[in-house]
Amino acid sequence: MGENTAVSTLMAATVQIVLLFAITLLMLLLTLVPALLEWYAKTDAEPLRVVREQDTSIRHFATSFRTQVNTFFDDHGIELDDPPGSFNAVWHIDEPVSFLGAAPAPDFSPDEIKARRINRVLIGTSSMFLPGDMVYEEEVYCCGDLTTGDRTAYRALYAEREISLGNESVVVRWLHAGGGVAVGAGSRLFGRLSADQSVTLGAECEFERISSPVIRFAPDNVSPRHLDERVTLESWNPEQALQSIDCDTLKAPAALTIPDHVRVDKHVIAKHALSYGAGVEVAGDTKAGKSLRIGRGAVIRGSLVCGGLIEIGADCRIKGPVISELGIRIGTGCVIGTPAQPTTVSAPEIAVASGAQVSGTVWAGASGRVGT
Amino acid sequence: MSVHRQRFARGLITRFALVLGSLALAFYGGAVVFAAVVSADKAAAAPQASLFAPKIVLGTIIVILALFMLRHLIFTLNRLFGHQRHPYLDVDVADWPRLAVLIPAHNEEAVIANALGALVDVDYPADRLRIIPIDDRSEDRTWEIISRFQRDFPHLIHPLQREAGGEGKAAVIRFATEQVDEDIVILFDADYVPGRGLLKQLAAPFFDPEVGAVMGRVVPQNTGTNLLTRLLDLERAGGYQVDQQARMNLQLVPQYGGSVGGARVRALQQVGGWREDALAEDTDLTYRLLLHGYKTVYENRSECYEEVPENWQERNRQIMRWAKGHNQAAFRYAWSLMRTPHVSLIERLDGLLLLGVYAVAPLLLVGWVCALLLYFNGEQTLASVGVVTFLFVSFGAMGNFAAFFEIAAALHLDGSGNRVRLLPLNFFNFLVSLVNITRACFGLIFVDYLLDRDVRWAKTRRYRR
Numbered sequence: 001m002g003e004n005t006a007v008s009t010l011m012a013a014t015v016q017i018v019l020l021f022a023i024t025l026l027m028l029l030l031t032l033v034p035a036l037l038e039w040y041a042k043t044d045a046e047p048l049r050v051v052r053e054q055d056t057s058i059r060h061f062a063t064s065f066r067t068q069v070n071t072f073f074d075d076h077g078i079e080l081d082d083p084p085g086s087f088n089a090v091w092h093i094d095e096p097v098s099f100l101g102a103a104p105a106p107d108f109s110p111d112e113i114k115a116r117r118i119n120r121v122l123i124g125t126s127s128m129f130l131p132g133d134m135v136y137e138e139e140v141y142c143c144g145d146l147t148t149g150d151r152t153a154y155r156a157l158y159a160e161r162e163i164s165l166g167n168e169s170v171v172v173r174w175l176h177a178g179g180g181v182a183v184g185a186g187s188r189l190f191g192r193l194s195a196d197q198s199v200t201l202g203a204e205c206e207f208e209r210i211s212s213p214v215i216r217f218a219p220d221n222v223s224p225r226h227l228d229e230r231v232t233l234e235s236w237n238p239e240q241a242l243q244s245i246d247c248d249t250l251k252a253p254a255a256l257t258i259p260d261h262v263r264v265d266k267h268v269i270a271k272h273a274l275s276y277g278a279g280v281e282v283a284g285d286t287k288a289g290k291s292l293r294i295g296r297g298a299v300i301r302g303s304l305v306c307g308g309l310i311e312i313g314a315d316c317r318i319k320g321p322v323i324s325e326l327g328i329r330i331g332t333g334c335v336i337g338t339p340a341q342p343t344t345v346s347a348p349e350i351a352v353a354s355g356a357q358v359s360g361t362v363w364a365g366a367s368g369r370v371g372t
Numbered sequence: 373m374s375v376h377r378q379r380f381a382r383g384l385i386t387r388f389a390l391v392l393g394s395l396a397l398a399f400y401g402g403a404v405v406f407a408a409v410v411s412a413d414k415a416a417a418a419p420q421a422s423l424f425a426p427k428i429v430l431g432t433i434i435v436i437l438a439l440f441m442l443r444h445l446i447f448t449l450n451r452l453f454g455h456q457r458h459p460y461l462d463v464d465v466a467d468w469p470r471l472a473v474l475i476p477a478h479n480e481e482a483v484i485a486n487a488l489g490a491l492v493d494v495d496y497p498a499d500r501l502r503i504i505p506i507d508d509r510s511e512d513r514t515w516e517i518i519s520r521f522q523r524d525f526p527h528l529i530h531p532l533q534r535e536a537g538g539e540g541k542a543a544v545i546r547f548a549t550e551q552v553d554e555d556i557v558i559l560f561d562a563d564y565v566p567g568r569g570l571l572k573q574l575a576a577p578f579f580d581p582e583v584g585a586v587m588g589r590v591v592p593q594n595t596g597t598n599l600l601t602r603l604l605d606l607e608r609a610g611g612y613q614v615d616q617q618a619r620m621n622l623q624l625v626p627q628y629g630g631s632v633g634g635a636r637v638r639a640l641q642q643v644g645g646w647r648e649d650a651l652a653e654d655t656d657l658t659y660r661l662l663l664h665g666y667k668t669v670y671e672n673r674s675e676c677y678e679e680v681p682e683n684w685q686e687r688n689r690q691i692m693r694w695a696k697g698h699n700q701a702a703f704r705y706a707w708s709l710m711r712t713p714h715v716s717l718i719e720r721l722d723g724l725l726l727l728g729v730y731a732v733a734p735l736l737l738v739g740w741v742c743a744l745l746l747y748f749n750g751e752q753t754l755a756s757v758g759v760v761t762f763l764f765v766s767f768g769a770m771g772n773f774a775a776f777f778e779i780a781a782a783l784h785l786d787g788s789g790n791r792v793r794l795l796p797l798n799f800f801n802f803l804v805s806l807v808n809i810t811r812a813c814f815g816l817i818f819v820d821y822l823l824d825r826d827v828r829w830a831k832t833r834r835y836r837r
Contacts, residue, residue, distance in 0.1 A: 031796065032796055034793040035793050035794050035795070035796045036797075038791070039599055039797065042596060043789070044790035044791040045596035045602060046595065047592060047593050047594075047595045047596070047605075048591045048605075048609070048675075048786055050591050050676070050677055051567065058464070249581055253713070267581035286581070287581050287582045302579075302581075303466075303580070303581075305459075320466065321466045321579050323460060323462075323463065323580070324459075337465075342466075343466050343467065344464060344466055346462040346463060360466070361462075361464055363462040365462070
């Protein structure tokens, strides 16, 4: 009896130990069940998608839309030299389209005029006028010049030649013109605006991203300025203790001020604030950690990069990109980039004074406006 | 400006994390003091074998790991809620600098055509671009493929053939860099397939004269091959999407990674070029640039595919090489980093922690040994407190390149789906790495340095067929 009891006690102990390990293992495995199922089923095992053809071009949406218009012309046998009369059709994904032919203006129904809202794509083969005080909820395409009335909102506009937007217009997504674009005063341009020849923004316009060989900001408000004939400037020899990270670069461990009318032949880096005096000429690139102020009439042949605000005085000439992590204020009469050598102005907030001109791209991440 | 206000609000979250982290650190510090006091009391009351040393070692390790955990926590919160810095990304037109793209290739017949095919299709101005594949004594069809591309694109492809000289990527890059007269060199591994706009994205930061190097994001292409590749995919996501970008956001020390990146030739010459004796030439260069006043920029949206190891032997070799190379850089630059006038205090601290990232693994093992020693020598209460704290902080610090919560945050930011479920299995990957990194650390100290043995570079195997 005693032996049996001992054996059964031993067995019970063994079973308990085995159970303890089994239950512990089971508990551990339970926590791993989702992982093990995913390992087995491979429901999310594809490589992270890297878009090789990623097109950051400002014209991306305009180009896609233009391709769709071409497809529409092909599908309906439309010859631009001899277009048919107007008709209504259905765009892909069931959007209504009105083909206007060579009509100079769309024909709106009484309901549309009453609601002041057009919710169909408009496609015209000649120059076109869009009446004002309306909302165009879908894209508009025009083979010739496109002129619009005041106080009107658009989703997107594409014209093969010129576009002239009335005052206080709103473009929600994008706008592209094969020629020039003139935007009326007080307009708001969200998204992308591009033109193959030039863009002229009226006073008090707001914008996000603009690209064109020539971008003029409210040129009518300011009479053209002519820079004084440049004189030979003396090379600047710094008296302050500067670290020199190489023979081409000057680095200031704190703030740095460069006096008026001197020439700096190197790259300049300042850890904190950096100020260029009036008429300074800088051959290299510039970096300021906190803020960067450029005096009137300065000539910068390199780039301007700053962690804080960049303030560019009147009548400056800048060749390289202007990049700020906070904001850029461009003074009146400034010229940034040239049509032959366009460049980029990029910051969360950009304010451009009347009479300034940029060649290339102006990209305001949060808001851009004409006027300081 | 409204941007000011947004950044202030975001900054509040980071500050909250800092306060939280500081409190956590104070708690761990308290544990160390507690351990020391208890140890001193007991040693005075009963003069048995003193456990003072393991307690202090354990406490110190806890504090170090807590620092790493705090760092990872701040990085993660910054990526989830903080202001994201991509200052150079919007540069799309400019007078672009002259670029030389270097592609070291040793027996790369399986992959080199894809890389070259992608590179000749990029949108960088052709008159500013020179693509230089460097055939380093290949024994397969690598040179034949390169020559075919040279015939088809003679204006772009300017290959080099290397018949002699030292082994290793740094030696090959050094050889090629000496022969370029461009402003910038961009480096790709032969298995990388760059997108059309990638070169512009990598070149744009060099408009900033303070930038010495730039690094893009590497994305595993062979993710679905097996469990290892899937785990490495998680690790890479955390390392790049959260860790590197957070360091960029906080203006700390993003790390140049050797590929999908580039360097300013003028800066390279200033710091002495590529070091052939560096096992991790990327880490080595990051610190040499930093010590000379140049910054490294990370571009999270400049993505490029790579292959990750598909078997554990290859993975172990790779991580041991990284660990040795990284620790080699730590020995070389930690002291200089503490003394240089070029970097801010916060950069200095982050730079030191980054240098110490491969010391975490051996520290963890030593910590575990100390905890066990205390437990089995009658210090159950102290050991339990210590072990729990230790496990808590080590969980936050573990992961060689990314803590696990960093990986989870990265997958969220990437919009990934169910792959986050694999995260618990990464613990096993971590254990394997722990052992290998420790082997590498001890090997570097006790074998390579004491026996004055040369550290050897090992090429990572390609799997594409």
